Every structure is written in structure tokens, then in C-alpha cells.
Amino acid sequence: MTKSSGHIIINIQKCKGCELCIIECPQNGMALSSNINQNGYHYAYLAEDICTGCTNCALICPEAIIKVYRKKKSKILKQPVSTL
Amino acid sequence: MSISQEGIHCNYLNEMDLVWDRPDTFTDTTLHYCPGCGHSVINRLIMESVQELNIEEKTIGVAPVGCSVFAYHYMFIDMQEAAHGRASAVATGIKRILPDRIVFSYQGDGDLAAIGTAETIHTVNRGENILMLFINNGIYGMTGGQMSPTTLKGSITSTSPDGRDYNQHGYPLDITKIIAQMPGSAYVTRQSVDSANAVRKTKKAMMKSLKYQMDGGRGVCFIEIVSNCPSGWKMTPTESNEWLRNEIFNHYELGDIKQLPKLKTNEI
Numbered sequence: 001m002t003k004s005s006g007h008i009i010i011n012i013q014k015c016k017g018c019e020l021c022i023i024e025c026p027q028n029g030m031a032l033s034s035n036i037n038q039n040g041y042h043y044a045y046l047a048e049d050i051c052t053g054c055t056n057c058a059l060i061c062p063e064a065i066i067k068v069y070r071k072k073k074s075k076i077l078k079q080p081v082s083t084l
Numbered sequence: 085m086s087i088s089q090e091g092i093h094c095n096y097l098n099e100m101d102l103v104w105d106r107p108d109t110f111t112d113t114t115l116h117y118c119p120g121c122g123h124s125v126i127n128r129l130i131m132e133s134v135q136e137l138n139i140e141e142k143t144i145g146v147a148p149v150g151c152s153v154f155a156y157h158y159m160f161i162d163m164q165e166a167a168h169g170r171a172s173a174v175a176t177g178i179k180r181i182l183p184d185r186i187v188f189s190y191q192g193d194g195d196l197a198a199i200g201t202a203e204t205i206h207t208v209n210r211g212e213n214i215l216m217l218f219i220n221n222g223i224y225g226m227t228g229g230q231m232s233p234t235t236l237k238g239s240i241t242s243t244s245p246d247g248r249d250y251n252q253h254g255y256p257l258d259i260t261k262i263i264a265q266m267p268g269s270a271y272v273t274r275q276s277v278d279s280a281n282a283v284r285k286t287k288k289a290m291m292k293s294l295k296y297q298m299d300g301g302r303g304v305c306f307i308e309i310v311s312n313c314p315s316g317w318k319m320t321p322t323e324s325n326e327w328l329r330n331e332i333f334n335h336y337e338l339g340d341i342k343q344l345p346k347l348k349t350n351e352i
Contacts, residue, residue, distance in 0.1 A: 018314075
């Protein structure tokens with residue numbers, strides 16, 4: 001399995017199930033759970049491993065409970081420019 | 085890698101960078117706002133801007149009366165509660181006594197455009213060096229969804245069950261355009277928080293206004309944020325955002341109404 005370039009962690013116990021992040025996800029990778037959390041809300045979760053770490057869900061989330069991780073950029077070693 | 089209803093468990097998280105997290109200036113208290121409310125996003129955005137500019141120690145916020153009355157529970161900075169509609173007057177007092185502090189007021193449409201119209205107009209007229217945030221959702225959310233001065237024609241609220249009628253209830257008050265005409269205002273803009281891009285733009289406007297105040301700029305920076313009220317409008321959060329885009333933005337057009345003046349070097 002290829003590793004996706006991003007990942008999110010949602011504090012599901014604080015989610016109020018407003019679905020704004022689900023609409024906002026450009027990859028359509030999020031879904032509303034059929035389970036409920038301690039407050040009785042259906043919570044959003046990352047259903048498919050296609051996250052790119054674009055932070056759209058975290059920006060729109062009213063509760064600010066989404067943490068976004070993104071793959072470290074691979075460092076390209078710069079070759080010294082040979083003097084002509 | 086395991087998929088469950090609690091989300092995907094990622095076992096290579098240590099290979100990744102944390103790119104977005106709740107700002108430290110925004111407390112861990114569970115917000116009392118209804119699901120999908122724009123207030124929570126705006127509360128967070130102003131705290132994000134304050135943290136990014138490293139001015140937590142010298143920022144003072146003034147909380148309003150209305151849905152956002154508990155703003156001081158969520159903002160981990162110095163806060164002051166003001167009487168209904170008088171947040172801009174209280175902010176004036178704070179800024180005049182402590183001119184080196186960054187002061188902002190946070191008000192809704194019932195607070196700033198109804199009961200506090202006189203204070204708002206005169207604060208801008210005096211050209212106070214504060215940031216005023218105006219959250220316009222066209223309804224009195226906390227008291228049960230009554231019609232506010234900024235409610236648009238045909239909107240059904242608990243005090244206008246047949247929709248707002250201009251002959252009977254008057255016209256919507258566009259206070260942002262009134263303020264843009266006054267010489268005391270420095271920067272007047274209208275933004276929204278209905279999508280991720282709109283959130284980015286709103287944050288940019290807040291950063292700009294706070295920086296202007298830090299650099300010793302003169303005049304009120306006024307940011308109107310056209311927001312939603314899913315409970316008051318009797319809609320789901322996603323429906324309310326679509327309603328914003330399809331109906332409300334036609335009347336309240338987004339964008340800068342008054343551009344920020346360029347500071348001369350001797351003013352800084």
C-alpha cells in the first residue's frame with residue numbers, strides 16, 4: 001500500500017457533526033460515522049486513506065479539533081555548481 | 085494501517101510534520117456555539133492571528149453581549165466584557181489609557197448595528213486606533229431568532245413570520261458602507277467564513293489590521309464577517325452556507341470597501 005502524503009486526527013468526542021469538513025474535503029475522503037460520541041453527535045472521521053494534508057477541513061472546522069499532518073518534504077541535495 | 089469508524093490509524097505519523105493544530109491562545113474549553121456556527125471559526129481566527137504575530141501578552145479583547153458573550157472563555161488573552169452594544173466605547177477607553185496595547189472589539193449585528201449604533205458611529209468618527217470585528221448573521225441568535233436591522237427582504241424570523249417586508253419593517257442597515265464613508269476609518273472590508281478559502285482571506289484581513297495597529301496606524305480597522313446561523317435560519321450547517329453564497333452575498337458583496345492607507349516611514 002502506498003503511503004498517503006497527509007493525515008488528520010480528529011478529537012471525535014468534541015465533534016458536533018456539522019458536516020462542514022466533509023463538504024470541504026477536495027478528496028472526498030471524509031464521512032460521518034453511524035456511531036455517536038459521548039455528547040450524542042454523529043462524528044466525522046477520515047474514511048479513506050487519500051488525505052493530502054491540505055488543511056481545508058481544519059480551517060473550516062468550527063470546533064478546531066482537527067490536527068493535520070503532512071509528509072516531510074524530501075530534501076534534495078544541491079549539487080555544487082562547477083565553475084566553468 | 086487499519087480502518088475503523090474512529091478513522092484511519094496511521095502508523096507512520098512520526099515521519100510527518102504537524103502542519104495545523106489548535107492555536108495555544110484558543111483554550112481547550114468546549115465551545116457553546118451550535119454545530120456549524122461561524123462564530124467559533126472567527127473566535128479561532130482572531131486567536132490564530134494574535135499567536136502568529138506574537139502579541140498574546142499585549143492584546144486586549146472586548147467581548148460583546150449576544151451569542152459570542154463567552155468569547156473570554158475561549159480566548160487566552162486579556163479580555164473585558166462590555167455592556168450591550170458598548171464594546172467599541174469600552175475598547176476606546178482601554179486604548180486611550182494603554183496606547184501600547186493592541187485592542188480589538190468583537191460584536192454581532194444585534195450589538196453593533198442595533199443597540200450600539202451610536203457608539204459604533206462615534207468610535208469611528210473619533211478615529212480610534214482599534215480593530216472592530218462585526219459578525220453579521222442577520223438574526224438575533226441568542227434570544228430566539230428575531231429580526232435584526234441587517235435581516236434581508238423576505239427572511240423568515242420569529243418576529244417576521246411572513247418574511248421581512250420593507251414597507252412595514254424598513255430596510256436592511258448596511259453599516260459597513262456607512263463606516264467606509266467616514267474619514268475616521270482606515271480599513272473597511274467584508275469577508276465571510278463559509279469555505280476554507282474564505283477563512284484564509286478573513287485571516288489575512290485580520291493579520292493586516294493587527295499589523296497596521298502594531299505599526300502605529302491611525303484609524304479604525306473594521307472587518308465585517310458575513311456569517312451563518314443554522315439554528316436561527318432553521319437550516320443545516322451546509323444548507324446555511326449555500327444560502328449565504330446564493331442569496332446573502334448578492335446583497336452583501338464581499339471584498340475590500342476601503343483600502344488600507346500606506347504608512348509613511350516617520351509614522352512608524
